[in-house]
Amino acid sequence: MNVPLAAxxxxxxxxxxxxxxxINAWIVTIFLVLVAAWIRFKSKPGAPTGLxxxxxxxxxxxxxxxxNVTHDxxxxxxxxxxxxxxxxxxxxxxxxxxxxxxGSIGFWKGTEFxxxxxxxxxxxxxxxxxxxxxxxxxHLFGVVTLGVWRHTNKFVQIGPLLxxxxxxxxxxxxxxxxxxxxxxxxxxxxxRVVSLSLxxxxxxxxGEVLMTVMxxxxxxxxxxxxxxxxxxxxxxxxxxFSMLVLVFLTLATEPPHGEHTEHAADHH
Amino acid sequence: xxxxxxxxxxNSGGVVGTLxxxxxxxxxxxxxxxxxxxxxxxxxYKPIVAMLEAREKRIAEGLANADAxxxxxxxxxxEHAAALGAARVEAAAFLQDAHKLAxxxxxxxxEKARAEVNxxxxxxxxxxxxxxxxxxxxxxxxxxALVVSTAELxxxxxxxxxxxxxxxxxxxKKAKKK
Numbered sequence: 001m002n003v004p005l006a007a008x009x010x011x012x013x014x015x016x017x018x019x020x021x022x023i024n025a026w027i028v029t030i031f032l033v034l035v036a037a038w039i040r041f042k043s044k045p046g047a048p049t050g051l052x053x054x055x056x057x058x059x060x061x062x063x064x065x066x067x068n069v070t071h072d073x074x075x076x077x078x079x080x081x082x083x084x085x086x087x088x089x090x091x092x093x094x095x096x097x098x099x100x101x102x103g104s105i106g107f108w109k110g111t112e113f114x115x116x117x118x119x120x121x122x123x124x125x126x127x128x129x130x131x132x133x134x135x136x137x138x139h140l141f142g143v144v145t146l147g148v149w150r151h152t153n154k155f156v157q158i159g160p161l162l163x164x165x166x167x168x169x170x171x172x173x174x175x176x177x178x179x180x181x182x183x184x185x186x187x188x189x190x191x192r193v194v195s196l197s198l199x200x201x202x203x204x205x206x207g208e209v210l211m212t213v214m215x216x217x218x219x220x221x222x223x224x225x226x227x228x229x230x231x232x233x234x235x236x237x238x239x240x241f242s243m244l245v246l247v248f249l250t251l252a253t254e255p256p257h258g259e260h261t262e263h264a265a266d267h268h
Numbered sequence: 269x270x271x272x273x274x275x276x277x278x279n280s281g282g283v284v285g286t287l288x289x290x291x292x293x294x295x296x297x298x299x300x301x302x303x304x305x306x307x308x309x310x311x312x313y314k315p316i317v318a319m320l321e322a323r324e325k326r327i328a329e330g331l332a333n334a335d336a337x338x339x340x341x342x343x344x345x346x347e348h349a350a351a352l353g354a355a356r357v358e359a360a361a362f363l364q365d366a367h368k369l370a371x372x373x374x375x376x377x378x379e380k381a382r383a384e385v386n387x388x389x390x391x392x393x394x395x396x397x398x399x400x401x402x403x404x405x406x407x408x409x410x411x412x413a414l415v416v417s418t419a420e421l422x423x424x425x426x427x428x429x430x431x432x433x434x435x436x437x438x439x440x441k442k443a444k445k446k
Binding site: 005006015016017021022026028029032033035037045055056059060063077082084085088089123124125129130 | 286312313
């Protein structure tokens with residue numbers, strides 16, 4: 001039994017390598033697109049029933065939860081598409097890995113068994129794509145909300161540095177330190193991408209390995225508690241990823257540190 | 269037990285290769301996610317948020333209407349009570365007037381009846397008096413005739429009319445005195 005770190009290639013199409021994790025991601029994509037199409041074409045404005053009711057409950061729950069972080073319904077609504085899509089996509093991908101067939105249906109390539117399906121979130125390509133895209137989005141939101149100058153000054157603090165020249169040696173020292181902190185923040189942004197993607201990948205991949213080992217040890221009954229645990233891990237990881245992105249988005253759209261106090265001082 | 273492909277990837281790509289990072293797969297997964305993001309955003313979140321907001325608005329309006337209806341109901345109850353009070357007072361006044369009117373009418377009718385009765389009594393008295401006078405006249409006439417015939421019988425012979433009349437007068441006076 002072996003679960004390779006990298007997703008196995010299944011086929012090649014027009015120069016693109018199709019891996020088994022991509023097939024899982026497509027299954028989730030098709031499912032979510034069908035749900036969206038159902039909502040778009042079948043939902044009614046009256047009393048909701050069935051799928052519409054479930055989706056409305058999810059959206060409403062998200063908006064309420066997001067309000068606790070953003071303290072602003074308008075911002076919650078702005079972040080809704082990205083954060084909720086991340087949550088649903090990651091959750092369904094995590095849970096899809098627990099369905100029978102994932103990891104067991106496949107073909108032999110020489111002496112090696114290649115499964116047709118592999119949880120998409122146990123492929124670093126996907127988690128890194130999600131992490132990178134999310135962090136890029138936080139910066140886009142930051143630029144749109146605060147403007148290029150104010151947002152850039154969170155990282156390359158030229159404004160405070162120039163201002164510090166007029167505030168004597170102590171002010172200058174603070175300005176230089178702030179400039180340095182800004183540069184560290186830039187590194188922090190990269191760390192966010194890495195931590196987001198590796199956390200999700202690590203957890204789900206570890207779960208896959210755990211399940212493979214458990215099934216190879218005892219195929220019946222014994223893996224069930226671990227499978228239940230994996231369902232929980234899938235939910236927790238989806239929540240952690242999306243909530244962190246929500247927090248990053250909220251931080252990115254808030255004014256830089258000290259701006260409030262500076263403005264207050266200006267007014268006085 | 270890794271496959272040859274993986275081994276070659278690992279060998280060629282270092283850490284990145286070991287983790288299975290490949291540009292085309294990365295891009296494909298990213299595009300995949302962007303498609304879901306776009307479709308869910310346009311087809312699911314937008315209409316749902318719009319519906320939720322519309323429903324929230326309708327509920328708020330409904331509650332406001334219910335509150336307004338409650339206030340209006342209270343106002344109407346107050347107005348009703350006030351109108352009922354005024355009607356009661358008015359009815360009492362009407363009743364009092366009606367009592368007074370009935371009393372006046374009764375007194376008037378009584379008065380009229382009394383006058384009528386008095387008039388009837390007076391008429392009756394007058395009639396009686398008239399009848400009495402008439403009867404007296406009749407009696408007087410009859411007595412006179414009786415006296416004349418009696419005298420004629422007593423005297424046997426006729427006396428002149430003048431003597432007859434005075435004799436009759438005398439007899440009548442005597443009769444009256446009796």
